[in-house]
Amino acid sequence: MKGCLKIIPLGGLGEIGKNIMALRYKDDMIVIDSGLMFPDDEMLGIDLVIPDVTYLVENRKHIRGIVLTHGHEDHIGALPYILREINVPIYGTKLTLGLLDAKLKESSYVNNVKKHCICAGDTIKLGAFNIEFIHVSHSIADVVALGIRTPVGTIVHTGDFKFDQTPVNNKPPDYHKFAELGKEGVLVLMSDSTNAERPGYTLSERVVADTFDETFRNARERIIIASFASNIHRIQLAITTAARYKRKVAVAGRSMVNVVNIARELGYLEVPAGTLIELDDVTNYPKNRVVVLTTGSQGEPMSALTRMAMCDHKRIEIIPGDTVVISASPIPGNEKMVHRTIDNLFRQGAEVIYESVSGVHVSGHASQEELKLMLNLVKPKFFIPVHGEYRHLIKHAQLAQDVGVSPENIFVVENGQVLEFTRDRGSVAGRVTSGRVLVDGLGVGDVGNIVLRDRRQLSQDGLVIIVVTMNQENGEVVAGPDIISRGFVYVRESEELIEEAKEKVRSILKTCEVQQITEWAAIKSCVRETAGKFFYERTRRRPMILPIIMDV
């Protein structure tokens, strides 16, 4: 279709994380967010996952800018990598750019990034796109949704949001702007599906304020609060409550220290004078006069709270009488680590207040009633559920149908599927390259399926190396076979097994010699098969078997 608007999701549709989407009208493109994702369990050894942006690289010259909705990792985390390939101007709010700055400094690969600070209420023009930034609530400060006027109609992208009626900063979401856009007429709404399975409304951050107040009132001795470092409203709550109860606040954990510093510098945290103290000074105050704010709400192995729970933190030891508040939900996949941390804290004698005790955490994403409210305010002609795994997108599509969007105007699509819109029509129109790029150490994309498959096999039953030195000319064994194993069996108890295996290998090598098999690949394959079969029969394990033939 000529003169149509293309919507091209490159991440975040059919998955939670690495949100990124391109909008294109003729030769003008904008990109919304550039997030990362944390690896699944089966991505062994991988540090992070970023979106495949081949399409953006190929169309680099058309990109007018990257627009950021907020400063969470799943919205800005891929920028240090993506900006190496396409250095275009970035637009975001003050806090978002502050957090991005810290990331770019750490990565040190990207220079000369043009950053433009915008505020909710501002409008900018990028090529064919007029973008208005709309204030919404979420579990970080300074978050915006986007109202984008294009030649074919207005697009609304919610980013991540909830409709918090009583937010901590007393700035409710900009209902009026959504209502105004809805009244003008919106062509396409793209809305956050993270909580599309949850009925009702997401509780207000104010609920946590009440729970914190109660916790502080009841705590006899120290209070330790773990939360996401990026949840600045929550940190503000903790600090405000601490000040009210005349407690000093110390901060533990690298990312918590970083975010508190950035947020203070940029004016997103109000800290009453004299409230913050050094972590080393905690012991200088009476136990009922201190609060420790810490990372580790997900039970991450190296985090401050996990170390405290394991008696392995250099500065803070958990002691009976401590009250530990875990002010976060376990992200799916982290449940076991979080539970282990809670168990260990109880074992140290702490009172632990955690998720299943209601009121200690609320989600940052809209639940079903709020999603319907967004749909009803914006009244879009077309609807695309975004930011969610496939079942979330399906549930969100059902909600849209419930409020009256025609089923044929709802597009449940995944990364890489291109949608085209004119003033009155929308359709799925082909595919572009999309996918996952794995980051492992300094390597971006160099770990693929073969490497992961090997890591998986090695992780299950270890490996056995069989080394033989041979004379290539006559196929005679000069030295070996030697057998070395790792992660397979406990070596000292398995000497006999290894000796027997050597015998088997010797015998197959002899057979090869007799049969005049001289191709090394063929010899290796005989050795691999013989040893593999032997070890499987004896142990029911399938270690990776690596025959190595050295030539003299």
Added chain:
Amino acid sequence: MKGCLKIIPLGGLGEIGKNIMALRYKDDMIVIDSGLMFPDDEMLGIDLVIPDVTYLVENRKHIRGIVLTHGHEDHIGALPYILREINVPIYGTKLTLGLLDAKLKESSYVNNVKKHCICAGDTIKLGAFNIEFIHVSHSIADVVALGIRTPVGTIVHTGDFKFDQTPVNNKPPDYHKFAELGKEGVLVLMSDSTNAERPGYTLSERVVADTFDETFRNARERIIIASFASNIHRIQLAITTAARYKRKVAVAGRSMVNVVNIARELGYLEVPAGTLIELDDVTNYPKNRVVVLTTGSQGEPMSALTRMAMCDHKRIEIIPGDTVVISASPIPGNEKMVHRTIDNLFRQGAEVIYESVSGVHVSGHASQEELKLMLNLVKPKFFIPVHGEYRHLIKHAQLAQDVGVSPENIFVVENGQVLEFTRDRGSVAGRVTSGRVLVDGLGVGDVGNIVLRDRRQLSQDGLVIIVVTMNQENGEVVAGPDIISRGFVYVRESEELIEEAKEKVRSILKTCEVQQITEWAAIKSCVRETAGKFFYERTRRRPMILPIIMDV
């Protein structure tokens, strides 16, 4: 203390799974249950975990029998291993012994097991112990709690239970027996803590009956129901509902087929004649006339439902119009796998009814109000929360306090801690050996920390093998160095890196020669360090480095 009763938990306290406990009075011992546990994510390659029963082996001659409460893996699964070391008589209900038989047949290591079939209501005498079996509800049939009269007083062990007021088999738990024991006076109650965090009552299995009915009424085409194979009440529900709606039932998945067969043979499943059909015959019936009962409710990679969701099942393909019911909760740690299966089923066009839709699954364990009811019925002098991770035990202890048990009479202990009781006193009295034994293939206990540590390192960054053939006499390099890597980098793209590494190794070998370092261990350590440093600098990865020196 002389003439006291010892309670010795060897598994299931401070963890979910591998439940096993010994009771000892003078020279008489009994064992309650012998369960296994599934491995944590970090136990790479491990198949299962069984309890360390060193204490039982050492006291073999005193053991009068093993008493089983029900047939779940976490209560009987370690028996094929434990019976190899202590072959003592087993007491259990008909279904429990039937499931045990199937396990023992599979393992084929244990013969001549003396099994005694008991019914709820029976009493047996094992040495100093008079054991009465008490009917309770749980997510499998034929489950008993234990009332154990000992010379110092009566012990009640609930096993796993819930108070289902409207169970599927119309046999409510034996409230009267608990009440009677409570009236007589109970010294110690040990009670199931699995759901001690959950307020209120656990829903009745009847709720699932209603949801099934509604699902069958609404389904236009095929219905596929995934559940735990051992949940015989749930399977009965599915079959009964299918028969009512004139649908045929086919069974998919090895363990589902096994359990359905065993349960039918033993009379625990009522299957109306002509209801069951072969899986291959499903296509011979109209779509609205069939139900498929399948394994895979946990998204297990090799299970029938997961294969269907991946279009990888030989016999059943998911087609638009199918209704899939996942009648189970994800066990902690399995959430991601279950979600992926749900997403894939939606992608195939199925309607999926799952956990967050209420009524499709209920727990088999008592919630807080039921736990308090048990405490109030039994009115124990002493209380020991069992079957739960540490926080569950703590929460259960708080419930006991709430109903009036004195805090000093509540013992929150973990595996291996011995408790001693007289008629009026209880105390923690030392420790016995306890712990985990890892089963990997045929190996029981041969995979320890070193092997697991190696597997972990291999899984993270793979390995690099550096082979050199040397003349031991003069330290001259005869062949190599050769470098082979697995799970480290994608080999074709890293030739340069490997060549550079070889150069580094050559150079350090030369240095060794010059410095007359001839000890092979010392040379290996130089090579390992040089290569490790080089690879870390270039990739920020730390593969396992294995230098191998072959001698000619």
